[in-house]
Amino acid sequence: MPTAPEEMTLKVIAHIHTAFPTKFGIPRQSGLVDELRGEVIFTPEYRNADAVRGLEDFSHIWLVWQFSGAVRDSWSPTVRPPRLGGNTRMGVFATRSPFRPNPLGLSSVRLEGIEHRPDVGPVLIVRGADLMDGTPIYDIKPYIPYADCHPDAAEGFTGQTQFHRLQVQFPPELLAQVPQADRAALTGVLAGDPRPSYQHDPQRVYGMEFGPVEVHFTVDGEVLTVTGIARR
Amino acid sequence: MPTAPEEMTLKVIAHIHTAFPTKFGIPRQSGLVDELRGEVIFTPEYRNADAVRGLEDFSHIWLVWQFSGAVRDSWSPTVRPPRLGGNTRMGVFATRSPFRPNPLGLSSVRLEGIEHRPDVGPVLIVRGADLMDGTPIYDIKPYIPYADCHPDAAEGFTGQTQFHRLQVQFPPELLAQVPQADRAALTGVLAGDPRPSYQHDPQRVYGMEFGPVEVHFTVDGEVLTVTGIARR
Numbered sequence: 001m002p003t004a005p006e007e008m009t010l011k012v013i014a015h016i017h018t019a020f021p022t023k024f025g026i027p028r029q030s031g032l033v034d035e036l037r038g039e040v041i042f043t044p045e046y047r048n049a050d051a052v053r054g055l056e057d058f059s060h061i062w063l064v065w066q067f068s069g070a071v072r073d074s075w076s077p078t079v080r081p082p083r084l085g086g087n088t089r090m091g092v093f094a095t096r097s098p099f100r101p102n103p104l105g106l107s108s109v110r111l112e113g114i115e116h117r118p119d120v121g122p123v124l125i126v127r128g129a130d131l132m133d134g135t136p137i138y139d140i141k142p143y144i145p146y147a148d149c150h151p152d153a154a155e156g157f158t159g160q161t162q163f164h165r166l167q168v169q170f171p172p173e174l175l176a177q178v179p180q181a182d183r184a185a186l187t188g189v190l191a192g193d194p195r196p197s198y199q200h201d202p203q204r205v206y207g208m209e210f211g212p213v214e215v216h217f218t219v220d221g222e223v224l225t226v227t228g229i230a231r232r
Numbered sequence: 233m234p235t236a237p238e239e240m241t242l243k244v245i246a247h248i249h250t251a252f253p254t255k256f257g258i259p260r261q262s263g264l265v266d267e268l269r270g271e272v273i274f275t276p277e278y279r280n281a282d283a284v285r286g287l288e289d290f291s292h293i294w295l296v297w298q299f300s301g302a303v304r305d306s307w308s309p310t311v312r313p314p315r316l317g318g319n320t321r322m323g324v325f326a327t328r329s330p331f332r333p334n335p336l337g338l339s340s341v342r343l344e345g346i347e348h349r350p351d352v353g354p355v356l357i358v359r360g361a362d363l364m365d366g367t368p369i370y371d372i373k374p375y376i377p378y379a380d381c382h383p384d385a386a387e388g389f390t391g392q393t394q395f396h397r398l399q400v401q402f403p404p405e406l407l408a409q410v411p412q413a414d415r416a417a418l419t420g421v422l423a424g425d426p427r428p429s430y431q432h433d434p435q436r437v438y439g440m441e442f443g444p445v446e447v448h449f450t451v452d453g454e455v456l457t458v459t460g461i462a463r464r
Contacts, residue, residue, distance in 0.1 A: 008298055008370070010240045010334045029379035046333065050309035053323035059386035064296070064336055066240055077282035091285035093372040101278065102242045104296055104371045106338070108380060138240070139336045140325040144390050147261035148340055149381045154291035158376050 014042045014137040016063070016126075019182065019211035021133050021232075023069050025194040028082065029096070030107035031128040033188035037181075038109070040124035040137060047121030055124075056114050060143035063129070065105040066136045070098035082196075084157060094156065107131065108143055166193050166224040177229040182211050190217065190224050246274045246369040248295070248358075251414065251443035253365050253464075255301050257426040260314065261328070262339035263360040265420035269413075270341070272356035272369060279353030287356075288346050292375035295361070297337040298368045302330035314428075316389060326388065339363065340375055398425050398456040409461040414443050422449065422456050 017039045020026050027033050040063070042048075055061065078089040079097040092100050109126040116122050124140070168190045178186055194208055202220035209215075209232055216228035249271045252258050259265050272295070274280075287293065310321040311329040324332050341358040348354050356372070400422045410418055426440055434452035441447075441464055448460035 006244055008242045008244075008335075008368070010242065010336070012238055012240075013333050029376065031379055031382075048309045050321075051323045052325050053310060053321070054326035054389055055323055057386060058326070058388035059384075060382050062338060064334075064338065077280045078285065089282075089285070091283045091287055093284050094286035094290070094374055096373055096376070100371065101245050102296075102370045103240075104242070106294060106296065106371075106373060108382060136240070138334045139332065139338075141328055141338060142326055142388050142390070143382060143385050144261065144328065145383060145385045145387055146390070147263055149383050149385065150263075150292050150340065150375060151377060151381050151383055152291075153375050153377045153381065154289060155377055156289035156374050157286055158374070158378070 010138045011045075012043055012136040012138065013046045014040050014140070016040050016065070016129060016131050016133075016135050016137060018129055018131055018133045018135075019185065020131075021209045023132055024196075025189055025208040025210060026132060027130045027189065027192055030109055030130045032130070032192055033185060034110065034128045035185035035188050036128055037112075037185065038126045038129040038131065040126060040140070041120050042122065049116060049122050052114055052122050052124070055111065055140075055142060058111060058142040060108050061111050061124070061126070062139075062141040062143055062148075063105075063107045063109060063126075063131070063137055064139040064141070065107070065131060066138065067098035067103040067105050068135055069132055071103050072099060075099070075101045081157065084160070090157060104138075105131070105135075108148075164193050165191050166219065166222055167191075169223060169225040171226060174226050174229045178213055179211070182213070186210050186215065190215070190226070193219070193224070195219060242370045244275055244368040244370065245278045246272050246372070248272050248297070248361060248363050248365075248367050248369060250361055250363055250365045250367075251417065252363075253441045255364055256428075257421055257440040257442060258364060259362045259421065259424055262341055262362045264362070264424055265417060266342065266360045267417035267420050268360055269344075269417065270358045270361040270363065272358060272372070273352050274354065281348060281354050284346055284354045284356070287343070287372075287374060290343060290374040292340050293343050293356070293358070294371075294373040294375055294380075295337075295339045295341060295358075295363070295369055296371040296373070297339070297363060298370065299330035299335040299337050300367055301364055303335050304331060307331070307333045313389065316392070322389060336370075337363070337367075340380075396425050397423050398451065398454055399423075401455060401457040403458065406458050406461045410445055411443070414445070418442050418447065422447070422458070425451070425456070427451060
């Protein structure tokens with residue numbers, strides 16, 4: 001057996017830019033809100049058009065990234081997945097929790113296109129990313145359906161709860177204050193219920209930062225109502 | 233935008249044990265030879281049954297690992313995928329090549345079961361792994377079909393070449409020298425054509441190490457013939 005190194009050091013090859021300056025509101029998996037737009041911008045050493053040659057022929061890609069908002073020195077063998085109500089403990093390796101021995105994230109996102117910009121080189125335009133703005137990326141790989149897609153895979157605990165979708169009431173005068181390009185994505189994020197695990201106070205006003213705006217809303221039963229929009 | 237660290241250091245959480253002491257013969261993607269058995273054994277700090285609680289309810293898992301046989305200090309923006317005959321250059325991020333800025337591997341494998349052994353704790357029994365014996369593993373995640381499976385994803389260059397399957401002639405007296413449990417996996421690996429990119433000398437005898445044996449074979453056209461088995 002070859003001797004394995006005990007540690008490996010990774011270099012940041014890119015950062016992603018998304019509408020989420022904080023963790024609050026980020027969908028719990030990639031692909032849930034396809035309208036969410038992200039831009040992957042390479043760090044200077046990797047700004048090379050040759051390095052992405054042929055990537056545009058794939059419709060989906062993998063991002064391997066760091067849960068940069070969740071780095072801890074210690075680890076816990078169990079975590080509480082929000083999908084189980086936040087009360088049931090599961091093994092950390094049976095979840096996609098950010099709090100894991102190595103804070104590595106893995107997301108498949110749709111590749112909408114590649115733009116070549118004079119200042120930063122190739123930029124990957126992606127849809128559906130569940131990453132915070134500025135997240136460091138360590139690898140980009142093509143999604144290869146014959147190897148990566150297992151339609152009959154058992155869903156484990158993720159199949160135990162239905163997707164929870166809220167009805168979003170977005171008063172037109174408030175929606176008009178959101179840039180046109182952000183409206184569908186923001187509405188999709190709100191429908192996915194961005195509240196922390198299962199709070200149920202209909203009086204509570206939540207605030208969420210999304211791109212250039214801060215959104216305020218309340219949730220009563222299955223209805224989310226936007227109550228205010230402010231420029232950040 | 234949060235400030236991102238320029239580097240991240242990963243800890244080895246486990247090693248995988250497979251039948252491949254060297255790179256020669258390893259399938260080019262995971263899942264191609266389902267009979268290939270692997271054992272994921274945690275490093276001492278992570279030998280904790282709680283950390284895999286609930287994982288047995290998933291049929292597939294992701295392994296994030298290091299191309300420990302391919303670590304280099306420099307990187308090249310392009311590589312030559314074997315599926316394109318070894319002559320066409322593609323961007324490194326458009327391929328799964330081991331030679332990439334961060335030598336991270338990503339494989340989905342079938343989880344056959346979890347054994348709890350007094351000496352090493354929980355052991356994940358997996359099928360279809362494309363990893364060399366002793367490969368260090370940095371993360372294990374459940375495969376979540378609703379987020380990870382994109383049946384309609386475009387295959388890029390990986391769709392340009394058909395899978396190449398050889399007919400394997402394995403004389404019974406030689407097959408009898410291979411441990412029963414290894415026979416189907418070894419035959420599957422040979423059918424996948426373990427030769428380096430497209431060599432075509434029918435006289436050449438190849439040698440491949442697989443578990444407890446060394447296999448010798450020739451290839452003439454679409455027929456692979458096993459010519460010898462030796463104990464390693």
